[in-house]
Amino acid sequence: MCDYSLEMYRSRPARAGEEYRTHRFASGSIGFVAPADEATAVCMAYDTRIRLEDAPAAILSAHGVALPAEVVFVRKETGAYQDAVRFANGLELTVQQLGAGVKARVIDEVWEPRREAKAMELA
Numbered sequence: 223m224c225d226y227s228l229e230m231y232r233s234r235p236a237r238a239g240e241e242y243r244t245h246r247f248a249s250g251s252i253g254f255v256a257p258a259d260e261a262t263a264v265c266m267a268y269d270t271r272i273r274l275e276d277a278p279a280a281i282l283s284a285h286g287v288a289l290p291a292e293v294v295f296v297r298k299e300t301g302a303y304q305d306a307v308r309f310a311n312g313l314e315l316t317v318q319q320l321g322a323g324v325k326a327r328v329i330d331e332v333w334e335p336r337r338e339a340k341a342m343e344l345a
Contacts, residue, residue: 224265225305225317227251233263236270236328246322253305253317254326266305270295271329274307277320285313292329 224233228251236242242254242264254264266272275290282288293307296314306316 224253224263225251225303227303228253228263228265231263232261233265236264236266238328238330240264240328242326242328244317244320244322244324244326251303251318252320252322266295266328268295268297272307273327273329274320275325275327277324281315281319281321285315287311287313 227249228247230249231247231253236254240256242256244252245255245260246252247263254266255262256264271292271294273290273292277289287309291309293309296306296308298304298306298314298316301316303316303318306314307320308314
């Protein structure tokens with residue numbers, strides 16, 4: 223979802239196959255945006271798989287991870303910012319820690335039972 227720190231901005235859900243990048247909003251919070259619309263926060267459901275590219279080398283080397291990498295969007299239970307990504311090695315970094323300018327592509331959205339049930343009703 224969108225971190226509470228982005229609630230004051232217009233937002234929309236992420237879609238599979240779309241490309242985004244991290245962006246520092248006027249409030250100082252970092253979130254995902256579509257390149258053509260930096261005023262709208264793009265909210266990802268937790269457990270969405272995304273592919274990250276172009277994160278700052280210093281951050282990656284400090285945590286022993288490399289890009290490009292497939293990660294899972296997660297929610298941290300503690301801290302000022304809760305939107306984060308989990309790498310294959312278990313490392314979790316908040317979107318704030320990744321910084322602005324990181325490219326991301328949604329690999330797949332979370333399976334939603336309500337959407338699946340609705341599709342079955344229509345069949």
